[in-house]
Amino acid sequence: MMGGLRLRTIKSKIIAVFIGFTCMVVMLQFGIFQQWIGTMILDNSESYFQETVHQIGKRMELQLKQFRTMAEGIGRNQVVINYLADLKFQQINYQIAKYKINYEVLRVTKLDWVDNMVIYPVYDPPINLYYTVPVFDPEPSIENMLQSNYNPPQKSLLWMRLHNSTNQISAIIPIDENGRLGVLSIGLKPAIFSEILDEAKIGKHGTVYVVKDGVIVYAQDPALIGVSVSKLQQDRDTQVEYTMDEAGWTLIGRVPQSELWNQITKFNRIFVLMVIVLLAAIMCFAIVAMRLVLRPLKIIIKGMERVQQGDLTVVLAHKNEDEFGRILDHFNYMVERIQGLIQTIYKQQRHQRKAEILSLLAKLNPHFLYNSLDMIYWKAIMKGEDEIGNTIVALSNILRYSISQKDEFVPVAEDMKQLESYLQIQKLRFEDKLHYHFDIPPAMKNCQIPKLLIQPLVENAIKYAFRDMKDEGCMTICGQLEDGDLVFHVIDNGIGMSSEKVEKLIASCEMQSEETGIGIRLVHQRIVYLYGEGYGISINSEIGRGTTVSLRLGERKLLI
Known part of the structure; x- marks a missing residue:
């Protein structure tokens, strides 16, 4: 009752x-x-x-x-x-x-x-x-x-x-x-x-x-x-x-x-x-x-x-233009989006399985490389080649950090340490004509950022900014906190770029592509994927006066 x-x-x-x-x-x-x-x-x-x-x-x-x-x-x-x-x-x-x-x-x-x-x-x-x-x-x-x-x-x-x-x-x-x-x-x-x-x-x-x-x-x-x-x-x-x-x-x-x-x-x-x-x-x-x-x-x-x-093929037909009409429109849009997301997730799962297979195949080589580099290191030390030994250690650290199975997010201090190993090798390459400097506030060192996010930007600067380098090249990696966001700047004194080239590069960052590789576009798309719209890369450059590439990252809260 x-x-x-x-x-x-x-x-x-x-x-x-x-x-x-x-x-x-x-x-x-x-x-x-x-x-x-x-x-x-x-x-x-x-x-x-x-x-x-x-x-x-x-x-x-x-x-x-x-x-x-x-x-x-x-x-x-x-x-x-x-x-x-x-x-x-x-x-x-x-x-x-x-x-x-x-x-x-x-x-x-x-x-x-x-x-x-x-x-x-x-x-x-x-x-x-x-x-x-x-x-x-x-x-x-x-x-x-x-x-x-x-x-x-x-x-x-x-x-x-x-x-x-x-x-x-x-x-x-x-x-x-x-x-x-x-x-x-x-x-x-x-x-x-x-x-x-x-x-x-x-x-x-x-x-x-x-x-x-x-x-x-x-x-x-x-x-x-x-x-x-x-x-x-x-x-x-x-x-x-x-x-x-x-x-x-x-x-x-x-x-x-x-x-x-x-x-x-x-x-x-x-x-x-x-x-x-x-x-x-x-x-x-x-x-x-x-x-x-x-x-x-x-x-x-x-x-x-x-x-x-x-x-998921439901489409609710109506003729209303009031609040209920808007709800029905949103419902139809929601069903359509769900159907699209299911297809996207299906494609991502296929790519992930393919990447896992490739990762398993690649694990066979790192152990051989570690052992080989370790043997070369001790040979160099025994012959008094300390500089070559230090280079081998830096290369070994980079290899170990890149293929490690740790979480995708790492402390800023750890990522900067790996980036410094990379710059040490590049400095030997340019015979001490390359100088670098880190300016990271202590408050940022324990913050979490995606692994290997800044290194591609440094690689691009060395590859293009110092391509015809005759004088000494200087690079500064600095960071700061702005309204709860993490902002990094990669600054070089290289040849710079024209405004047209900067606009073209920024436009390419917004393109969706399944190509793999290291570059500014992939770094930008990775940031947007992890943090959402409003975050990513900005570029400021002048010919003959160097280039500044800035990254804005949010707090560690994923959209996926």
Whole structure:
């Protein structure tokens, strides 16, 4: 059962990733996003609700300030004051004073805000300036204010509820000049509130109340006017209060909690629908992606299976120009290269077997040569020919080093020692006209290089550079380390070469040939074979000024 649950194919892995991603999205939706987004929506809704109530409150506050300005303007109107003074001291007829005051007040009053407006003279009956219900007698509170010795705590404007209109609030303004002349009472009309509040929208079911001293002065539901706010407390409502500058006045906005949560529920439904659509889109994308990815993979797998069975004639045809097309092209190239390498290795094995046979045949002669040279050496020593003896020893060392069965790589010091033996023989040949010098840093002496790699270059220099030598010939073999590479220079003061000949010689180094022999071309091809491209021989020469042949070798890491 567990074996059947293992994800062995890319298709099953993609499906597993999709299922895991779906589960993660659903868990985040119901575990984190829903709560987080719900809280965010609730906070934003409450902030918007609070800002709306504050904006309405500021407008209502401005309305009350305009009303106060109007009412206090009537109370300070000098014409009204003069007529009330004449009436108090019985210097004018009551009817005439009433007419004059009425004319003056109605001229400067915005009647849309006024329900009842009455002036109570000190000694005369009330003057009804504008009224819905006429007033004939002052109430006890007004009667008390008409007494000249009564000083209310606020001399400009008082807000009161008169007994003849329980649910209506009135603005009371004492009129004074050298004593009490009267009291102005202006009953507020609901229009002063409805102009603003009836246009205010706080959600679908939200309401706004104008409250004075804890009692509702205006509400869109007339039944609530005069009701105490404390009786309206509901645990499921969100309430925002705005306190106005007018003392005792407050604006209260209330929105049911269910209305705020309805927005969250609506958003959750939209979000769930979006998640379903998103997952469906991802599923369609996964199906298309599987087809686009798995089809080329199946072609590649079938091609690999044929190569695994030994069929190297596989060519995967395709029309794609995308990444899979490039993979198929590389696969075809790889198969072609494998087939070519197999053929190359087969040819190399044939040459190697031929070389091994020749090597076995050649081993018959070295033992005879060693014994012969040893006999000649002792004959020369016995006759006092030390120079000839030393030459024989150098030749014997060269022969032994060349045909030894040691590793192909040897230390630099050992190869330089063999090269010095070769130069000793050549020096005798040229009767001391040949001078040589080695300049190898100590750090290079233990480095590994291919055996007999530099000697062919020295042979070429002696053969061609000193061919018509009349003066003494000098040769320097030096080495240096550059960025981890080993660089050798074979420098001579011979006849040199022209630039055309140097270019021709360099070009011949890049030619592939099965010819055997010792020469610059074979040395270069040997270096490239062992170390790869970027390594090999470079030549710098001028006619009459000598030649410098340089070799660049890498670290001892073979490509074969």
